[in-house]
Amino acid sequence: MKFIKLLLVILVFNCCKKETTEKGICLVNMTYKSDKNVLAPPTIKVDFLDRSDLIEKKIKSESFKSIFFYGYEENQRNAIFMKYGNYEKKNDTISLYVSTSYFESEKYHTWSTQKIESFLMKKGVGLVIENDTLNITGCN
Numbered sequence: 001m002k003f004i005k006l007l008l009v010i011l012v013f014n015c016c017k018k019e020t021t022e023k024g025i026c027l028v029n030m031t032y033k034s035d036k037n038v039l040a041p042p043t044i045k046v047d048f049l050d051r052s053d054l055i056e057k058k059i060k061s062e063s064f065k066s067i068f069f070y071g072y073e074e075n076q077r078n079a080i081f082m083k084y085g086n087y088e089k090k091n092d093t094i095s096l097y098v099s100t101s102y103f104e105s106e107k108y109h110t111w112s113t114q115k116i117e118s119f120l121m122k123k124g125v126g127l128v129i130e131n132d133t134l135n136i137t138g139c140n
Contacts, residue, residue: 025055028049042104046095063129083097
């Protein structure tokens with residue numbers, strides 16, 4: 001009798017189990033652009049692979065609060081400016097644009113563009129959505 005009850009419980013859990021796969025978000029690329037001839041801070045283009053369109057939905061619903069770079073020192077992570085309506089969407093890739101003068105400081109001003117991009121990609125970014133922070137790292 002115990003065997004039958006156990007079998008029934010196993011069958012109920014197996015037949016009712018819904019398989020859901022979360023299509024994650026990952027970091028595809030970052031492009032750092034600094035033009036010394038323009039009186040504007042450098043721009044970083046951040047490309048995400050987002051098959052579920054979560055980022056775009058959150059931007060449109062105004063739940064998307066901010067983005068920050070984990071590579072920055074913790075007390076400097078809010079040293080960026082993002083224009084909230086300024087993003088590009090192509091297929092499953094969404095690109096956000098942020099401005100920062102973080103790498104213009106004495107500590108980093110000798111770094112090459114490639115070194116800055118590599119530094120930022122290594123640690124990933126944080127996306128603040130409502131009261132949660134998503135840690136987004138590079139795609140594997």
